Amino acid sequence: MNQEALIEMIDYTLLNPIATKEHIQIFCQETITHGFKTVFVNPYYVSFANQLLKDHNIKVGVPIGFSLGGATTKVKVAETVDAIDNGAREIDMLINLGALKSKEYNVVKYDITEVVKASQGLVTKVIIETALLTQEEKKIACSLIREAGADFVKTATGFNGGGATVEDVELLRSVVGKDFGVKAAGGIRTYDDAIKIVKAGANRIGTSNAIAIITGKTGSDSNNNGY
Template identity: 75%
Template sequence: MNKEELISIIDYTLLKPTATKEDIKLFCEETIEYGFKTVFVNPYYVSYAHRLLSSHGIKVGVPIGFSLGGATTHVKVEETKEAIKNGATEIDMLINLGALKSGEYDVVRDDIAAVVKAANGLTTKVIIETALLSDDEKVKATELIMEAGADFVKTATGFNGGGATEKDVKLLHSVAGDKLGVKAAGGIKTYEDAVKIVKAGATRIGASGATAIINGGVSTSSY
């Protein structure tokens, strides 16, 4: 996989809670320079990033229910609607982990389906926090995501321990088949890591250290 192919599937992210407006500006300038196709910023910065990037054809994505997933469905839906109004065109929502662990599968599926409906055809990815789940729970979560009509299953936020592993990506891909994309996020640090995770079945990568991945471990970020 060459650099251009890898760049085309990376979601470049800046989600740290202390990110300033100037950080977001520099981040967007880097995005333009490297040619990343999609960025993810916290809801507060969606409209600002959209203003900086829309003329370059770069999508702005937003995390929903971040970073714990325990918000009510109503809150997640309203957060989704507002983000879209502000310019977001991709939605990464966090699954209701407590409901999943409780075996309340209808609640989990309906929660996802409500956000998918609110997204109104925009690409929707569902984060399941693989490090916090058993293999059986990872399989069940992926099945519920498919039933709910989302587009991707995503490994992790990177904020709750663990991250993407080849083993987990292979498992999720084996369940998803061609019905869901697999987004690998969390812990991908090098070009080699990224290539391995794609070979395991990932079709999208989320990374805050995307410039370092592309530059062979050297980050150009100043934030």
């Protein structure tokens, strides 16, 4: 896979909780320089990043229910609406892990469905934290996500242990089928990592290491964590 094709698949990410406006400015300039198409920042910085990137055809995405997933549906919906009002154009929500572990599958599905509705047709991805789930729970989560109308299943936040593995991506792809999105995030740090993950079935990569992946050099990644 050439560099241009890989760049198209990368969501460049800066979710460090102590990132400053200066960090965001550097991050956005790197995004412009290297041609990434989508960035993810915390809700507080969505409006600021959007102002910096709106003239460059670069989308600003936002995590919802981050990074534990335990917020109520009402809160996740409000967070989604606010983010869109501030310029967010993609939504990555964290599944209700407690409800999933409790086998309250109707709650999990409702939670996703309501955020999908609030997303107003924007691409919506659902993070399941694969490292915290059994194989069966991963399969169930994938099925619920499809039924709820989301666009992607996503491996991990990168904040709660574990990350994307070839085996997990292969499993998620086998469950959701070839026409559904699989986003791999967490621990993808090199070009070789990225290629292995894509070959396993991912069609989107979330990473704070995007510059290292495509060039072998570091950028604002040293100011980041997660993803």
